[in-house]
Amino acid sequence: MGNLHITIQVPPALYIKNPDTSALGRKIIKGAIELIDRLGFENFTFKKLGEYIKVPESSIYRYFKNKHLLLFYLINWYWNWLDYKVYLSTINIENPDKKLENILNLVLGDIDEDRVFSHINEKALSKIIPSESVKVFYNKQIEEEKKQGFFEGYKSLIKRISGVILEINPAYPFPQLLSTTILEGINRERYYDEHLPSLIDKTTDQPLIDFYKHLIFNSLKQTK
């Protein structure tokens, strides 16, 4: 990709000072991803992060109001990044079936680092997504956060996948429900695969991929 200058944008209300504009900010993001991965979000604190990256706790507060918004920043960045990757993987392709296949390979496959994007290691980030991303949804501040546009990236991603689904079958009535089922389902099953493996059917070599392909194929072909 050479020297493309592309930055993933997140709603500015997520941060106090944009972490991708300074070395300290980038250090905070990198350290936060690693430490959330190690400790889990519940046990992660700004104090521990400060010790981990050898930065005063108070300096972290100059970038993020609290740990919830730091997590939301990361998740939002991920949604926007994935939205962009989905966009790239479907552009210039005629066949909508092929588009959907590319999307599935993206979300079901391993994420490999693409170092186009500045300060975030996508591979490390994608490790914490299955377990931590739900935590930005289910809380009482959601109505406030909606007003500030914190879910626009997620909606855009869902609508992009829905668009491809409708290209395959314009009569299919539930493109968004199917898209969220796939995206969130993959996160959940990835987590189960690690922690509740008895709940993953082992009838094929790649049950997750096969399950979702089977689900999508049969849902979309039938109503045609």
Added chain:
Amino acid sequence: MGNLHITIQVPPALYIKNPDTSALGRKIIKGAIELIDRLGFENFTFKKLGEYIKVPESSIYRYFKNKHLLLFYLINWYWNWLDYKVYLSTINIENPDKKLENILNLVLGDIDEDRVFSHINEKALSKIIPSESVKVFYNKQIEEEKKQGFFEGYKSLIKRISGVILEINPAYPFPQLLSTTILEGINRERYYDEHLPSLIDKTTDQPLIDFYKHLIFNSLKQTK
């Protein structure tokens, strides 16, 4: 149902003293469900619960080690209760399609209070399930909690639904994946319906019911 004496059992390691054995315990459970509903689990504390039900904070600690285990108690009770309801709704029925329909009506319909079960208001409890139940899954203690059997109720529920799916189509390769997709999906979409309604397709009168019926029907009929 008259005077059946049935109690839903949860793993004893979830509590210090069984809350359904005393008036105070039942008061704690009732108050906890209400307060978690109002505040959300993150803002819920034992101190606030104590003030709410006019009981010293320290007395609550004699029943539950911490608020996470109190939530887990509630969620576990819900899984076991739902497992029992699913069992009841399929017993003595010959036709597996009809069994699955009954299960779907159970998990997709409104929960109405059935006062067979002692100390828990199922209707109130089911209000907090969509937003709070995920919070017992995604944390670093899961491996410890698995060892203590905290997920056995959930597994039993999934396996019961899977069993019916296999009755309908013994060749279907992903009965458990489909069961979790339905159960967890319904929780998610219920929450979205309230907080992110633009992500729910409005192409039919009852999109959630229709989506899941469509999904299941097409997944199960195809492979036959």
Added chain:
DNA sequence: ACAAATATAATAGTAATACTCCTATTTACC
């Protein structure tokens, strides 16, 4: 009916969390 056991109330205390605020020092920039 009474003693013994158990449960609850009421209060105090502690370490950690989630911040805010202030000042000294360093770094960046014109």
Added chain:
DNA sequence: GGTAAATAGGAGTATTACTATTATATTTGT
């Protein structure tokens, strides 16, 4: 080289998440 901005470093506060203790009820067995 001077000024503004950023960071380091630390102090301080309210809340959270507990533990511990003692006094007072309440229940239970005989």
